[in-house]
Amino acid sequence: MTLTGTFLDVVGLGYDNGASKGVTSDKSEFIYEQGKQVTFSIGGLLLGSCEGKAVVTISDLVAIDTPVFHPSLINRARLLFSLAPGEGFEQPAIIDTNVGAIVAKYAAEINLDSEELSDLDGPLGKICSELKLRPKSVPHARNHLRREAQGFRVLRDFKIASPDGGYVLADVYLPNQPGKKFPVLISCTLYGRRVPWGGPDLENEAEIIQFEAAEDDWHSTPAGTQLPQLPYMGPWSDSFTTQRGYESIATLNTFTYVPQSYAMVKIDPKGVSQTPGTRWIPGELAGDFFAAVEWSAGQPWSTGSVALVGSSYGANTQWAVAGLKPKGLKCFVPYATDIDSYREAAYIGGVPSTRYLDNWFARVRGVSPKWGDHFDVEALMRDNSAYNALWDMLGGNPVESADIPCFLAASQIFMIHGRGAYEAWAVRSRDNTHLQLVDSNYYAWPSRESAGKILQFLNHHLKGGDFLAPEKVGIQVRLGNQDWYWRKEKNWPVPGTQYVKWHLTPELGLSTTPPSEQTSETRFTYPAKAPITGKSGLSFESAPFAEDVDMAGHFAAYLSMSSTAADADVVVLVWALDESGAAVSYGASSPDPEPIAKGFLRVSHRALDMTKSLPWRPWHSHKSEDVVALQGPEDVVDVAVEIMPAACRVRKGWKLRVDILPSEAQPDIPGYDPTPMRLWRGEASDGDAVDAIHVGGSKVNYVLFPVVPLQQIYPNCMV
Secondary structure (H helix, E strand, O other): OEEEEEEOOEEOOEEEOOOOEEEOOOOOEEEEEOOOEEEEEEOOEEEEEEEOOOEEOHHHHOOOOOOOOOHHHHHHHHHHHHOOOOOOOOOOEEOOHHHHHHHHHOHHHOOOOOOOHHHHHHHHHHHHHHHOOOOOOHHHHHHHHHHHHOOEEEEEEEEEEOOOOOEEEEEEEEEOOOOOOEEEEEEEOOOOOOOOOOOOOOOOHHHHHHHHHHHHHHHHOOOOOOOOOOOOOOOOOHHHHHOOOOOOOOOOOHHHHHHHOOEEEEEEOOOOOOOOOOEOOOOHHHHHHHHHHHHHHOOOOEEEEEEEEEEOHHHHOHHHHHHHOOOOEEEEEEEOOOOOHHHHHHOHHHOOOHHHHHHHHHHHHHOOOOOOEOOOHHHHHHHOOOOOHHHHHHOOOHHHHOOOOEEEEEEOOOOOOOOHHHHHHHHOOHHHEEEEEEOOOOOOHHHOOOHHHHHHHHHHHHHOOOOOOOOOEEEEEEEEOOEEEEEEEOOOOOOOOEEEEEEEOOOOEEEOOOOOOOOOOEEEEEEOOOOOOOOOOEEEEOOOOOOOEEEEEEEEEEEEEEEOOOOOEEEEEEEEEOOOOOEOOOOOOOOOOOOOEEEEEEHHHOOEOOOOOEOOEOOEOOOHHHOOOOOOOOOOEEEEEEEEEEEEEEOOOOEEEEEEEOOOOOOOOOOOOOOOOOOOHHHHOOOOOEEEEEEOOOOOOEEEEEEEOOOOOOOOOOO
16 A cells, blocks of 8 residues: 655655655655655665654664664764754755755765764765755754654744734744644743753854753753853853753743643743843733734644743733733643732832842843843832832733633742732632642742643643543642642632631740730840841740641731831741751752741831731732831831741641741751842841830730641642
8 A cells, every 4th residue: 555654844855665766745745655664865875764654753764772862863863954954843954956966975974873973073064064054963963853752843933923013033842743733832931942041142053052952961961960051141040050840941841741732832022032122112022922822823733722831920921911812812821920020029028029130130131132121120120119000010910811711820938929829819710710839949840740730721721621620729738858748629718728826925935825915015026137147036836736737828927016127027937846846848849948838028018908908818008108117116016927828737746936037037947048039128227126026915916827627648649
């Protein structure tokens, strides 16, 4: 039986099926006889042979058990891929008479089975020089082969027209299934679309080689290994290059989703990486993202169904686009998202995230050094320390997209990306919304731990109702010492939640019984400037727990405090102490101590918006007219501290410890080293300012804990 096969992305490739000879057509097709061998060649240079089949790639032209990165396969791939004009397979390799003649000219110098990869450098360089093509490096070929082994390929640097007449650049990842259509997952960030960020100048061959080498090293070396090839592109910490959980920042991994029969599109908006333009023009990113969604829906490889996906800033960009409802958009996945840039990022609790923003904006500029900013957003944020119309403009509006199915997630403890998902959940329909509460180190979760749940959601909305949707609410309940269990719920807050008040006592204890009003008031003081060593602030401890207790939800602290200064920051850290008195580590990816929960407030910002506040989630107005200074040490004020949601189990025999601090630092917890993100009020003091908590008498001081029904556990397993 005579059949037609496709040799992916190669036009004019010579073949011999035993009965006839020819070259692959302009659709990359060839003729083969069922069960018979087909031999492929370029200008008389034999590439190899395989049994004829519907789809053939270069990997099929070596023995079946040949390792993906065997020199014989790398040599063949490098030669063939170098004949394609782009960095990916956006254009096929076209082997016309001229190409065949030039390859034949140097065929005697080529040993495709050489164990020494550099042996191909000379003849390949000559071939590409005559053809005015750029030879692909060994890492470049390895990257293509790695994708090919997982059944997909990349098409690089598409220009997608934008509404203003310019364009944005996009990479497209497609399953190796020619002629089929796929639902599309599309992402947009400010960090660049290449591994691990940014992207090469396409006119700079050295940078192209650097980025291909970095991507190859990222995939082929263990976590903890640096990527030394990358050019300097901003003050990224070592953790971004030594991690091996997420291919590029704030997007989902191609190796997780494309093999599941999805196309993925990653775009760089104006002023990012190699896309020309200026950053921060109001409305432009949303307009370009909108255009890219509609472009994706209309491509010949697309089913017309599109989902927005991404985490962190790649989640935040989705809200405006979803609200515009582009053609083809069926659902979106804003994983670890913010919708209120003031309360959830720049001024959590009214405390300026100065160090974080300085570093973040430097990284954004660093990955895109060619382009500038329309205006200085960092300065605007710094100069608007109270909530106003600017922050309304910078936020997301989840109501506008409430009719589009949405998969939300929030991180625990990290603070940034720890609040917005719950506020979005509160205003959306439960019928089309899913929510996850996950680890503080959330970056890799949507491509690793949570990928199965996200795929359930995507399959359900992009591939048809026959695919079951995941649970409405999924919670990583931290067990301590890097263990956790996955809890499924039908709603948020968790049904059956009991909010338990743990009161601060004059004995520096914690009790579920409030101190008697007849108890004398005690004033506990501590320096407003955190010490470098020793103990910071105050600690209150409970008795050992008599049984295991699960907690999941919103915490809150209600305190009576004063200061000798005109303002103060109050930080609440909630810990579990094990039987030895050591702080329990609740992080899933680190043995270092991690608190159960934390929150903070600049005391001058204590005014509440009572129309939005709930007992378990106080809402501060942060408006300039509501900012009130302290009037001296006798001015004792009531403060409500929002503590972002978290989930954990406190074991029988463990204790609770609540720290009241002037900053996140707590030197007396060995190994606890919070990332320096904020500029604390105490840092500006002259060293003499003293803060105080007033306990006893009529003063109110307690922390609200969300206790939920205990469940059977299956550690570290998301079922």
